[in-house]
Amino acid sequence: MLSRLSPRTTKIIAGALAAVACVLLGFVIGSVTAQPDAPDEHSAEAGFARDMSVHHAQAVEMGMIAFEKATVEHVRTLGVDMALTQQAQIGMMNAWLQSWGLSPNSDDPPMAWVPGGSSMVRGNLMPGMATREEIQQLQRAEGRQVDILFLQYMVRHHLGGIHMAEEVIKANPRPEVRALAETMISGQSGEVEVMRKLLADLGAQPLPS
């Protein structure tokens, strides 16, 4: 029966079949591969969102200890301000990861998204993070020691976070990642200046870098 199709009809059918096949194949490929626009598993944006969320979580922890126990009102206010702001930013970064189809966890080690990043990490600690022992020290401190320890740990913590934000900007990230990283740099730089003054008022020094 096919031999009775006119040449033109057969060509049209062949062309239509090829077009449908191409569309279907393209659809299948698209559904298997990641969304074309989303940063991938090993991108700087994904690494920044994951690692900065961990970094921020410690700032929240320390800020809330300061809010609860610090003796200087300005220090208590700084603490709760940092805690609430950075907790909200964790939410933003987690939402990015979800929209990119990525888990908050990676098989890569921390800071793998930064050239030479492994040298910036101590164990599981991101740059500038306090150890559990230091956090426990802060938790057990009394009086002005709470303020001093909090300010010392937080200056060091901010400087590490600023460094991480600078690294993701170097990687030319998407606009919303760049915007949040830039505001982290400007906000935390300002807070570092305030905290240095408060330490001086308390007769203490920042930790050696």
Add this chain to the structure above:
Amino acid sequence: MSTGDSRRSPFSTKATKTTATDDQKSGAKKPAAARSGSAGKLLDRPPSAKGGRTPARPQTAGKGGKGRRPVTPVRVSQGRNWGPIVLFAGAGVVALLIIVIAAIPVLKKANEGTWQERVAGIEGLINYWESNAPWVNQREHQSGVLQYETNPPAGGNHNGAWQNCMGDVYTEPIAKEHAVHSLEHGAVWVTYRPDLPADQVEMLASKVRDRSYVMMSPYPGLDVPISLQAWGYQLKVDSADDARIDTFINALRQNATIEPGAVCSRGITESSDTPFDLGDGMGQ
């Protein structure tokens, strides 16, 4: 014969096809076709160069008779019969698509897929969501000592205070009722039998230390050397170098939360056998 046949299209195969099917009727044509090898050669008979009669041929064929006039070659255009080609190409494309579509789940797993897919691939993992354990959907705050259906517990009602799970490595047991609240917040709780060798304890600690949403503690009475818990999931293994430990933590840390946004800081940092009383009169 000069037919003035202007059909140069590939589909002028009627002559050959007709020839083939008509071979019962015109035996002479069949040998001619066979001799020419395939359809499309000039079906001509060279005019006898020897003059006179054409070479001996059974004269039962169509033309028959003496003194056959020379036959002007009829070009039967060589045309491909596109019909079957299109059909088989189409079938091949469809078959390829079916194969590729079937391969998608396999490819996705190769690319690690979602965390749910990774979890499903962990051998020996117990998924209490799948088994519809009733306590998986119970998440009320209750004071005092609580009874749990699994040992260690992997969910259920719990104390109003959670256990600090910022990568805390507890060296003494912690209260289950606080730990379960930490699971609700998305923590992975690594437990080990107190007689686990020190080097294995340290190996576990290196995976836990300083990582938010992970914590570990010794668990007296554990029936295996190591047991990992997330809300609704549990995995028991024999040794700290079991590769499934990393897979479990990486799949479920934070992903297992039933309270997105909840924190692991501000929790109870002390060890104890029984939960701390929040002093709110809700206790037993």
